[in-house]
Amino acid sequence: EVQLQQSGPEVGRPGSSVKISCKASGYTFTDYVMNWVKQSPGQGLEWIGWIDPEYGSTDYAEKFKKKATLTADTSSSTAYIQLSSLTSEDTATYFCAMKGFAYWGQGTLVTVSS
């Protein structure tokens, strides 16, 4: 059974960074790219980008190129997203998703607050 287990909620200070994890199980981690999606409170869904865990290659939406950094650790089958220079606009739930968005993590709430 495919499972994507995300790390717990994070609180970040304005200007700081946070790093969220997404641990994959139930499939070969390097077989599928991992996508990341942002959902601001009460809002819709925005695609951030994907990482190919096998090669480390990435593709980002232009809007998130300076905000998000996607990495992956094949030894632990875990994908990461780091969000930098946090502002209130980054307060949101972040999801990982794979296999054409067929499987999703449960989401991680990031709150930016001083």
Place this chain on the structure above:
Amino acid sequence: DIQMTQSPASLSASLEEIVTITCQASQDIGNWLAWYQQKPGKSPQLLIHSATSLADGIPSRFSGSRSGTQYSLKISRLQVEDTGIYYCLQRYSNPYTFGAGTKLELK
């Protein structure tokens, strides 16, 4: 960027009613279109992929269709558990874009 114009924004329907939600793509996206249902506090669930293919485990009352650059999700006999927010997603080109969502409630 490809814009996905989803309508209606909200919808109230009765049990067993037929419901249709549409997404209009701003340019050709082929069959790179999927539909999702999201319940409060949960992650989206895939309903339809490749515009018309039913995802595993999804009831057959859900169906997807395509006419040119207009895509539709149809629920043939609305059930209580079908309430939620529905989104379309195009994966044809970067950036992948979601529709704004349709909030479906029971009348």
